Amino acid sequence: MTLPWALAGSAGVPGTDGAPGAGGASGPFTADDLSLALLVGSVVLVVAVAAVRLSVRSGLPSLLIYLGIGLALGESGLGIRYDSxxxxxxxxxxxxxxxxxxxxxxxxxxxxxxxxxxxxxxxxxxxxxxxxxxxxxxxxxxxxxxxxxxxxxxxxxxxxxxxxxxxxxxxxxxxxxxxxxxxxxxxxxxxxxxxxxxxxxxxxxxxxxxxxxxxxxxxxxxxxxxxxxxxxxxxxxxxxxxxxxxxxxxxxxxxxxxxxxxxxxxxxxxxxxxxxxxxxxxxxxxxxxxxxxxxxxxxxxxxxxxxxxxxxxxxxxxxxxxxxxxxxxxxxxxxxxxxxxxxxxxxxxxxxxxxxxxxxxxxxxxxxxxxxxxxxxxxxxxxxxxxxxxxxxxxxxxxxxxxxxxxxxxxxxxxxxLKVDAAHHRVDLAVEATPLTELGAELLEIDIGAASRLAGVRVFELRLPRGANVALVVRGGGSFVPRDVDVLRHGDQLLVVAPSAVRPAVERRLYQVSRGGRLAEWTAD
Incomplete structure (x- = not known):
């Protein structure tokens, strides 16, 4: 199978003058060619998005899956010829x-x-x-x-x-x-x-x-x-x-x-x-x-x-x-x-x-x-x-x-x-929420790792800076809004809402407690 779009050989893609390309394709790019191109392209993207779950579970970078998709579409798979x-x-x-x-x-x-x-x-x-x-x-x-x-x-x-x-x-x-x-x-x-x-x-x-x-x-x-x-x-x-x-x-x-x-x-x-x-x-x-x-x-x-x-x-x-x-x-x-x-x-x-x-x-x-x-x-x-x-x-x-x-x-x-892994993992979330943007607030996700001393600490013992709060705890496939006396556990994911101005202080405090536990002092680190 040779698709007629952008898969010509080293001489390039067929020109608009109807001259054949090096990949065996001939004639100008038509509406029918566009339909086929959009069909194949959209299928590839859908498969690529679905493959991310496999990448996360296996620990392999998604690049290997995408390379595999290209090989499957190529000359040894579906037969799309591309050599430019x-x-x-x-x-x-x-x-x-x-x-x-x-x-x-x-x-x-x-x-x-x-x-x-x-x-x-x-x-x-x-x-x-x-x-x-x-x-x-x-x-x-x-x-x-x-x-x-x-x-x-x-x-x-x-x-x-x-x-x-x-x-x-x-x-x-x-x-x-x-x-x-x-x-x-x-x-x-x-x-x-x-x-x-x-x-x-x-x-x-x-x-x-x-x-x-x-x-x-x-x-x-x-x-x-x-x-x-x-x-x-x-x-x-x-x-x-x-x-x-x-x-x-x-x-x-x-x-x-x-x-x-x-x-x-x-x-x-x-x-x-x-x-x-x-x-x-x-x-x-x-x-x-x-x-x-x-x-x-x-x-x-x-x-x-x-x-x-x-x-x-x-x-x-x-x-x-x-x-x-x-x-x-x-x-x-x-x-x-x-x-x-x-x-x-x-x-x-x-x-x-x-x-x-x-x-x-x-x-x-x-x-x-x-x-x-x-x-x-x-x-x-x-x-x-x-x-x-x-x-x-x-x-x-x-x-x-x-x-x-x-x-x-x-x-x-x-x-x-090598003991270079962090006790907990912080991830930024891009939240499409206008109120947060207008208020100058940000949302952080905190993963409590196996070595973190955040586990066993009650929410109020975090002593986060004024204006910052633990908004949600995700645990064991479920989630709940924590109370001040709730105890954090290994494997928990926390959603922390914090004003942009105090975000660095929030991060410092979380790292301190993660290393030193509930008795960690409030000191610059």
Whole structure:
């Protein structure tokens, strides 16, 4: 079966002049084609949404399920033929922009403030260390040339924002660790894209070799320029959005996301890093006092999910299972080099100067999940004209699937074994409630973990700041409005309503009681 919409071969989609595309489709896009496209697309989205429950129960990132959907639709499944790496790269970059924007908007500065410096070093120096280590292993074990070894090291060096964000939603971690993982995954796409593009261009037939120090200087300047553009667009955009804010929360949410995407376009046109620009612009916009925050968060999350689903399904469509077997052994070698050598050494080199405990470093080493970013970057050498690297996409695809199956389900166990898991887990809720927005209130969800000393504490003993209250307790499949004398238990979920002004104090108090029990003193922590 060959669908007539956007699934042509490398020559592109059929044009409006009726010329046939490379995928065997011919003629212009018609209303009948639209009906089929909407049918297949909507079915994929419904299946993807339903698959989230399976992802939560299994502990696997949803990216594996979406990749599986793409494989099921592809040439070895329903027979949809799609082989355009150029289109995949363009759409992949667009999806990564939206994923980074969603990550920036949903990331709280207070949660990552202490982690920004080590995360930035991990996203730059750590990437360089990982590339060199993986290249050495690939050269010595697999016998590849140094150029190809460095290229594959760069392709698999970046952790994936979508995979990291999805896993962090389930693993209760202290703020410093989760903040470092969030910030690193937001930062490291930019240097990795620059490095892969530079190495692939040098390997192209018409490429000109440049000294490594020159490549490093150019990459540093592009990152710095992109960061300045992102911060400037975020700050100016916040002022502009406040001035033009309307009563329509939906329109305002569109404006916020558009401003963050604008940062990518502006930075890229200035020949700086668009990825770091859009992430930082979104981070600024998500942490200033803009109106309609719940709507902005809800819209950004929805767009982020849509981008993830579309990107992973597209990558699954592009993959050719017939080539997986030949790349299994090289993928295991490269993946093991990343997980057991490259990632730990990059964490040690980046985090030791900041005196980060070895337990935390060990967890960070295991939590460096790979996902869509390496697979998208595996298309860059082909589109750049690098000869003899067509196998790289299949290798990276197999690597991501195999090592995600190894790492993701074991992260909660590793966190407990290393004793770096948090006693309780706090999750922000995007509540579409106008009264809450007008009153300047926020709703927090608190999960009481197995090690938390919140269990056994009566509600009144929490001594929350004035104006904050436990509005609901969810326990054992039921829920109730708690009284002051009700006792909290392990496994309870609390809904806490708090004025925005005292939210930091509420969080501090909950962490104090979670660690010290009912006798925890009211002290800054």
């Amino acid at each position: 790496q150029e289109l995949t790269q363009v759409l992949g970059y667009a999806a990564l922009v939206l994923i980074l924007v969603e990550g920036g908007i949903s990331t709280q500065w207070a949660g990552i403030r202490r982690s920004v410096a080590p995360a930035a070093v991990l996203a730059t120096v750590g990437v360089a260390v990982s590339v060199v280590v993986v290249a050495v292993v690939a050269r010595l074990v697999l016998g590849w040339s140094w150029e190809v070894s460095l290229l594959i090291g760069a392709v698999v060096a970046s952790t994936d924002a979508a995979a990291v964000f999805s896993v962090l939603r389930r693993v209760p971690l202290p703020r410093r660790i989760s903040g470092m993982l969030e910030a690193e995954s937001g930062f490291n796409d930019a240097p990795t894209v620059l490095l892969v593009t530079a190495l692939a261009s040098q390997l192209a037939p018409d490429g000109e070799g440049e000294p490594w120090w020159q490549v490093g200087i150019v990459a540093g300047l592009e990152l710095a320029g992109g960061a300045l553009v992102g911060l400037a667009v975020g700050w100016l955009g916040a002022r502009l959005l406040r001035a033009v804010a309307t009563t329509s929360s939906a329109l305002f949410a569109i404006g916020v996301l558009s401003m963050a995407v604008l940062a990518y376009g502006a930075a890229d046109l200035l020949h700086t890093s668009g990825f770091i620009a859009c992430y930082l612009a979104a981070l600024v916009l998500g942490n200033v006092s803009l109106p309609h925050r719940p709507s902005v968060m809800g819209f950004a999350t929805a767009i982020g999910w849509l981008a993830q689903i579309g990107l992973f399904v597209l990558l699954g469509l592009l993959a050719s299972p017939s080539g997986f077997a030949a790349q299994l052994v090289p993928a295991l070698v490269v993946g093991a080099a990343v997980l057991l050598l490259g990632r730990p050494l990059s964490v040690i080199a980046s985090c030791t100067p900041f005196r980060i405990p070895w337990r935390t470093q060990a967890f960070l080493s295991w939590a460096g999940l790979r996902g869509a970013v390496p697979i998208v970057l595996a298309t860059v050498p082909v589109t750049a004209g690098t000869p003899g690297v067509e196998w790289m996409f299949d290798l990276v695809f197999v690597l991501v699937v195999v090592f995600t199956l190894i790492q993701a389900p074991t992260l909660p166990w590793v966190a407990r074994a």
